[in-house]
Amino acid sequence: DGHGDLNYVLVSHAPDSDSWWNTIKNGIALAGEQMGVEVEYRNPPTGDLADMARIIEQAAASGPDGIITTLSDFDVLRGPIEDAVASGVDVIIMNSGTPEQAREVGALMYVGQPEYDAGLAAGQRAAGDGIASFLCVNHYISSPSSTERCQGFADGLGVELGNQMIDSGQDPAEIKNRVLAYLNANPETDAILTLGPTSADPTLLALDENGMAGDIYFGTFDLGENIVEGIKAGTIQWGIDQQPFLQAYLPVVVLANYHRYGVLPGNNINSGPGFVTVDGLTLVEEYAGEYR
Amino acid sequence: MNTRSTHAPIIEMRNIEKHFGAVIALAGVSLDIYPGECHCLLGDNGAGKSTFIKTMSGVHKPTKGEIIFEGRPMHFDTPRQAMDAGIATVHQHLAMIPLMSVSRNFFMGNEPVKRIAGIPFFDRAEADRVTMEEMRRMGINLRGPDQAVGTLSGGERQTVAICRAVYFGAKVLILDEPTSALGVRQTSNVLATIDKVRKQDVAVVFITHNVRHALAVGDRFTVLNRGQTLGTAQRGQITPDELQDMMAGGQELATLDDALGGTV
Amino acid sequence: MNTRSTHAPIIEMRNIEKHFGAVIALAGVSLDIYPGECHCLLGDNGAGKSTFIKTMSGVHKPTKGEIIFEGRPMHFDTPRQAMDAGIATVHQHLAMIPLMSVSRNFFMGNEPVKRIAGIPFFDRAEADRVTMEEMRRMGINLRGPDQAVGTLSGGERQTVAICRAVYFGAKVLILDEPTSALGVRQTSNVLATIDKVRKQDVAVVFITHNVRHALAVGDRFTVLNRGQTLGTAQRGQITPDELQDMMAGGQELATLDDALGGTV
Amino acid sequence: MSETAQPTPATDERIKEISGLRRALIRPELGGICGTVLVFTFFLLTALDSGMFSAQGVLNWSTVSAQFMIIAVGACLLMIAGEFDLSVGSMIGFAGMMIAIFSVTLGWPVWGAILITFALCVSIGALNGFIVIRTGLPSFIVTLAFLFILRGFTIYLPQTIERKTIIGGISEAAEGDWLAALFGGKILGGLFQWLGDAGLIAVFERGSRAGQPVVDGIPMLIVWAIALVIVGHVLLTRTRFGNWIFAAGGDAEAARNSGVPVNRVKILMFMFTAFCATVFATCQVMEFGSAGADRGLLKEFEAIIAVVIGGALLTGGYGSVIGAALGALIFGVVQQGLFFAGVESSLFRVFLGVILLGAVILNTYIRRMITGER
Amino acid sequence: MSETAQPTPATDERIKEISGLRRALIRPELGGICGTVLVFTFFLLTALDSGMFSAQGVLNWSTVSAQFMIIAVGACLLMIAGEFDLSVGSMIGFAGMMIAIFSVTLGWPVWGAILITFALCVSIGALNGFIVIRTGLPSFIVTLAFLFILRGFTIYLPQTIERKTIIGGISEAAEGDWLAALFGGKILGGLFQWLGDAGLIAVFERGSRAGQPVVDGIPMLIVWAIALVIVGHVLLTRTRFGNWIFAAGGDAEAARNSGVPVNRVKILMFMFTAFCATVFATCQVMEFGSAGADRGLLKEFEAIIAVVIGGALLTGGYGSVIGAALGALIFGVVQQGLFFAGVESSLFRVFLGVILLGAVILNTYIRRMITGER
């Protein structure tokens, strides 16, 4: 089926309403088109990692040439990935997990941004800017990688995470008002860290409303239209861009070239963390939410 | 008491048939009902009595047959239309809602309306007043019009239902086994009410399994059997025993020990 | 017919009281029931008849008072215990489950058991056989034992319930208004069954609002009024009119137009 | 002919008298009132100095409560009419996405997008109701199916059309739109500015808005919530249609036999629920300027919880809009209050569950007093 | 005395005869059977060459279906007993987390952790049931409260104890544990090895497991599913307790009056549902070696959907375990099959909703034929 001689499947761990993964879908679509291969996107509808394991097994059973998958829980996904590798499918790990884990399960390579390290880097940067306390708005508390980001940031600052991470839920009004409530109750907070557009957009509005916009130190993971606006307006100091586009695009290109010509990069690829600041925003602005 | 000759019938049911899927509940029943008479509808369980009066009150649409109301053919699509035409019904399974107050139940589907700025508001003061008054006339003193129907006894509920039907049912009042769960005193109240209503020139259709209740108030008696009518008899033209036999569908009754008397 | 002197009572109810929160449903009722008699329990709506027999059958625990069964004080905690002791009850609101088959309903709570490897399996073959047989004996031909009760007519369901009670109720059979919704023929069947059961030396407690049904099969008549007993009368010691008056709680009845006969 | 029998005795010696006060107290919303008093007392004692009761704090939990109220009113009337709707949350996501697609992707004027979305969503509500009525299936199942179907489309459509699952840029499109202002603006800005100037409410001390009052108006969201509560309450208690709602939920068959157009009532209530969900979605889209495929997740439960805390009966026929509004208020205050009080936020769910249980048990007790039911 | 009345006529001229075949066909699981045939036909036609029916593919959808079956059996019996449980999903998350905390954090032997978790979860099930029975509240509300409470603890506990929301390392702890093998292992490994050697099923081509068959045994998950379905089916149809389950759900009051210990039946069914959820969680934890706070999300709906597709009545008193198992099979096959068939994954929910609706409408039609109900 399809127009290509090569079939790949990308399996993510995200529930299917998660907007960040959209860039991934666009990335594989573009790569598939450019390379002339077929790439399918699969994810567990509710974000249940155990379901994701089944999807990897399923993908392996359907006999593709390669699988690109996240490694958001090493314990859960290791078995299915190893089986896939053993049955002759080439695997590339993207987005979550670590290079070591990728090697352990027998994947060709790892493309992504180690979450804890990214958080740590951000924390160290913030510490350099004189920050001593922060609020981490976690809109996806049950996912380990989001907790790792907050933890890394706290460690980067050299403070205890404790109550500074809030479970904000995913409803924008609730996020906004929870941020407001927290800042109201803890007015001495120096900085805010959000974990993506879902929490960053309402937080921007919250800061607008309580007048702290531009006054409080604000960093975020991942980009989106409003985040880019915020960076431009100076409300947001930086956005950590892990460049999802690359995480999707590169594995496809790598796999296709590997299968066609037997060439393979000698190393893992860190797609992030890249700090996006007010400098050089034009392209970012144009493609935010689509390719950025 | 009225006789056939003094009035034209208020409802003529002509050859009514009603099928429910594979079940033929009514296989062509005809009946005339006159104002001011109490027409008893008798018959075995499953004979089709409830089904028949439901076609009359707009709950079911007859599969075949004609309903002629006050001389004009009528097609009731909903119970409302029948009600608006003047046919009030107390169904076998009480049409009362336990969690609602007496006055809300009393006016359910027929709420008095007070227009304020063109919006039809429910006139609760009026509803409460009428309810209290009508219930008092029936000999029931409510704690208040907002008492929930669920707190009334079975007999009291039955009375509310009849009272409501009488209040709205200007022309025809249909009662489907209203006395089956009632005590002697409550039954006698209901029968007295039927008697009173009939005197106001209302046509009453009264379904019962009790020959004595039927004979106490009935002017005419129609017996249904397996979806067909066994005919209509005038009061005085039929003895209780004959009626009893007909109600049993013409089949022989189980007889009890002689010491206990032959029939029930 | 049995008289008091020939047997000891099978159940003695002594000063039974039952309160539901603020409601005093029974205010001290005493009653003896003898094997082989049909004891009619009469009374107004809300007099407490159903509540009384429910204390007898283990559904309610009496607030005060004693139940002496076969000479020994008894405390029924659940309907099961009463059933196991030999008290079978057909409740006013039918104890049948429409979606279940006749034979499952028949044996509900009393399933015949066949042990295979110590596990008590439901012996369906046996259940089906008994059901078909017992129903046939009552004059009802089922399509099959797995026919759903919901497809039976009201009269048929009533018969299943009685049949079940008779089958299990070795010693005492309690019937709470079994005839209220039944047609003449079905009623006469039920009364004949009561008669037959009584002859097998079973004690029958029969609740009804119909004087004629009571007089047709009753040996003794106890009238309840507002949670208290107005006394027990022997068959032959009381006229139908006296009984009727007592059933109405001693209060005057509504009288109908003279032409219709004074009482109901 | 004699008159009917002598009146039955006015009092029954077998029933103890219920005191007047107690009788005045037993109403469906009593549980909600008690709960509200309890919750406010609790937070006044524990979180008074956390800013929860400053102008800003009040606005904060009011907004969250108002959100719950909007969907609770719809869910309440529907529940009283004997049905419920699990597709509310998906409907919120769907409605927001439709507005975004019509206004941003297709470039329609925002008022047009809003109107067509309302029409579409209310029709889906009607379809829900129609299926429930025609098939006689429990609404749980039918609306569960729509929960999945609508959410599926909410993800699929923008993904296919725009290649995103969040569509932004609605704020810009809505600039100056007359209908958008009805959902996204604020009112009484002048009043609050005056209050701030007069020193009656705090003003910002730092940041871009220094000098402005901390609360600069009442968001339209709150106005909608109050309006819907009033309309719902009046509809339910003061109109004949309200009586029909009770009747349809209390016993559909009995109501039908009494001439109440039960099917129409139920379908209209499904439509009203969809309407409320769409109001919610429109306010959200207008305030946040974007629509996302994950909006409204679990909102159906939150609506049902608010309604049930407010004293309505899950099985229909009993309840009150005021009660549901109080339920929403309790819900909102507890949720935000826990943040103000600094409670570990992942425990919020535990509290929610406990409050839900406590509230329904209280309500059951009250209802039993009213109906004498056992 | 004469005998009772003459027998009523055996046939009623007013009812048309129902043919024998038709009568043999009308049983609760008929809808499920039709659905299964339909679904397999569909995928055999559209996805035959996609690997869906290779050994590996079959194992894949069997495993997913088995998962659904395990919780569907519990949900089915509970639903037939007239209640349902929305806390199943949270219970799965909670049970897994408890096993992880006991075995990894506290360092208990895994068998001890599993046993104590079973005891704990079954007790919570009993508590659910106890509250429902004692307060007379609808189980929807009570178990909704527990949905939140259990999920709250599942997030809060590891967060507080371990500062993570996923606890791993259970595989290592479970190495050689006798009880863990009952949940996490595979059986019939020898058979499959032989099949592989004989060339009847594919073998791995490379890597560490080259030469081994792609399917190296039947996972215990499937064994558990089959065992539970058999036990549930026998319990329901062949024992007196099964009759009580039907009776309790059909009409609790009537059943109680007939001597059925309704409260005990219902509480036991709540416990059984919790048991099934814990089996699910234990298998999952043992297979994957970690427990996460988001495990089991929405599983309560999936269980209910499988049961309803399988022909049970949401209001209780009617249904079949075989039907529920077929419902789970349909659900699993469709879910995985859509992947095999390459359907856009965001449309999965739309399909799910449509299938749910179609299945219940079919079932309703069948049930009406059985009961003659209108």
Ligand SMILES: Nc1ncnc2c1ncn2[C@@H]1O[C@H](COP(=O)(O)OP(=O)(O)OP(=O)(O)O)[C@@H](O)[C@H]1O
């Ligand atoms: N909605 C329906 N669908 C199918 N069959 C029906 C329906 N309503 C009634 N029937 C059947 O039609 C027949 C007549 O029923 P109906 O209720 O009219 O009897 P009835 O004379 O009122 O009996 P009873 O004295 O027991 O109240 C019965 O066989 C019944 O099962």
Ligand SMILES: Nc1ncnc2c1ncn2[C@@H]1O[C@H](COP(=O)(O)OP(=O)(O)OP(=O)(O)O)[C@@H](O)[C@H]1O
């Ligand atoms: N579970 C209960 N809780 C509270 N009150 C009850 C309960 N059961 C019955 N009652 C009240 O007790 C009184 C007696 O009721 P009961 O059902 O025993 O009357 P009955 O004699 O059987 O009447 P009927 O002839 O109408 O069947 C009534 O006032 C009734 O409302």
Ligand SMILES: [Mg+2]
């Ligand atoms: Mg009838």
Ligand SMILES: [Mg+2]
């Ligand atoms: Mg009674």
